[in-house]
Amino acid sequence: MTNHLFSPYEIKGLQLKNRVVMAPMCQYSVTARDGKPNEWHYVHYLSRAIGGAALIIMEMTDVEPDGRITDFDLGIWSDDHIPAFARIIDGVHAHGAKIGIQIAHAGRKAEDAKEPVAPSAIPYPGSRYKMPRALTVDEVNQMVQLYADAARRAVQAGVDMIELHGAHGYLIHQFQSLLPTNAKMRMEKT
Ligand SMILES: Cc1cc2nc3c(=O)[nH]c(=O)nc-3n(C[C@H](O)[C@H](O)[C@H](O)COP(=O)(O)O)c2cc1C
Numbered sequence: 001m002t003n004h005l006f007s008p009y010e011i012k013g014l015q016l017k018n019r020v021v022m023a024p025m026c027q028y029s030v031t032a033r034d035g036k037p038n039e040w041h042y043v044h045y046l047s048r049a050i051g052g053a054a055l056i057i058m059e060m061t062d063v064e065p066d067g068r069i070t071d072f073d074l075g076i077w078s079d080d081h082i083p084a085f086a087r088i089i090d091g092v093h094a095h096g097a098k099i100g101i102q103i104a105h106a107g108r109k110a111e112d113a114k115e116p117v118a119p120s121a122i123p124y125p126g127s128r129y130k131m132p133r134a135l136t137v138d139e140v141n142q143m144v145q146l147y148a149d150a151a152r153r154a155v156q157a158g159v160d161m162i163e164l165h166g167a168h169g170y171l172i173h174q175f176q177s178l179l180p181t182n183a184k185m186r187m188e189k190t
Contacts, residue, residue: 016054035075049095063146066113067105085157100161107171108132
């Protein structure tokens with residue numbers, strides 16, 4: 001099963017030096033208030049590159065401030081965010097790893113948003129979740145543009161791949177499923 005773990009792999013032209021991929025993991029770092037990755041994230045990601053992972057996927061990074069699960073999460077909603085991501089990406093590349101980003105919006109699971117948005121005005125189960133406001137059709141179209149802008153900034157920062165977060169009960173998933181979250185996932189914050 002693990003015979004090939006340390007052999008190279010190619011997926012859609014992306015050359016990986018081995019099969020070790022680090023999944024995106026929100027850091028909820030209290031030092032990040034403006035969505036920009038900081039020293040915490042720099043050390044977190046570079047140390048995995050130094051450790052030998054072939055591909056590192058940066059944590060859920062949101063397309064607008066109120067798309068964050070908490071105010072301590074990363075975002076890429078303005079061009080001002082690009083340099084902080086580029087610094088980490090350059091550092092990871094310097095240590096021989098590839099790096100991607102997970103672009104997202106928490107929708108009705110945005111805990112610190114004054115008024116979260118969602119496909120419909122139905123709250124996520126649990127006392128810490130607020131009643132969301134239903135997005136209008138125009139706002140849904142604007143949301144698509146926010147994802148596109150975020151993707152463009154990630155490419156400008158130098159990412160090797162982009163993952164769109166369509167799971168765990170966040171905005172894209174909310175459009176796909178009536179269930180509050182993936183039935184298999186019982187984690188409160190993922
Ligand atoms: C602290 C923590 C933060 C996480 N944040 C994210 C995230 O930002 N995006 C995501 O898709 N999954 C997130 N997850 C889920 C993991 O990426 C991964 O899917 C999960 O740990 C299961 O991985 P496994 O199937 O390799 O064991 C998080 C998990 C943990 C433990």
